[in-house]
Amino acid sequence: MINILVAEDDIRILRLISDFLKKEDYNVYTAKDGQEALEIFDKENISLVVLDIMMPIYDGWHVCKELRKESNVPILILTAKDSDLDELFGFNIGADEYISKPFNPNLLIARIKNLLKRSEVLSNEVKDEHTLTYEEISINLDTKLMKIDNEHIELKPKEYDLIVLFIKNKGRIFERDNLLDLVWGYDYIGDPRTLDTHINRLRNKLGSKSHLLKTIRGFGYKFGG
Known part of the structure; x- marks a missing residue:
């Protein structure tokens, strides 16, 4: 009313x-x-x-x-x-x-x-x-919380950066080095396998929507599309 x-x-x-x-x-x-x-x-x-x-x-x-x-x-x-x-x-x-x-x-x-x-x-x-959405996934850009099917999920800083990047560029294939540059910075000199660790953690948190985060063999990763 x-x-x-x-x-x-x-x-x-x-x-x-x-x-x-x-x-x-x-x-x-x-x-x-x-x-x-x-x-x-x-x-x-x-x-x-x-x-x-x-x-x-x-x-x-x-x-x-x-x-x-x-x-x-x-x-x-x-x-x-x-x-x-x-x-x-x-x-x-x-x-x-x-x-x-x-x-x-x-x-x-x-x-x-x-x-x-x-x-x-x-x-x-x-x-x-203030909100980024894709299918039943919603990201609050202020609180940095992810919500899937009305369940709130806390994200680590790099997990948040990754999912925001993926949703904003859904359907685009990102090479591994490209993701490291965009999320960790061009001057990152750590273990490149940290990307795989964060991708796996993000997939786990996506739960029923984990299938949206795809590994493209020989290239990198793609979200949706």
Whole structure:
């Protein structure tokens, strides 16, 4: 369920927006002043905020600034002020959309849906930047943990470097010397058999997916493909 917070001191407008949102199956939280809006936001998992400017206690500008200190939640500014300077100010302090009163409720809903869709896309992009996946294998690039079939598996530093290299280059055949250069460095002068040891350990940790890490006789190794 998507939670939307509507902060508006005009009860008639508050009910109108709330009714239209509920018809779209959104869960709606309402606030009649800026302080109440901040309190609700702190307690609930809010997906989007519709924020009036002229409210008691804290106005919408103050609430918007406070929200932006801790969250990237989409904020739609709703105001009776119809000024380019006000709109520019709203965007500068972190608002994502701006609509002036009086407004068409259907247009408001359309803009809310657009903001939610855009927010979901950005959220997925951020998630993708931090996660590397192939089939049921997923690597968290922040924690450096591998997850296979929802089971977390800890990796040694070189095991992590190898699996990330393999997944990013799935289907490519790596010669042994090439892997040593890429993972251990061009100046590595240790035992080249350390590569075989790490490959074997990585295969063991891959478990049911170990078949993806293939030995290509006379050449080296390939992952997937």
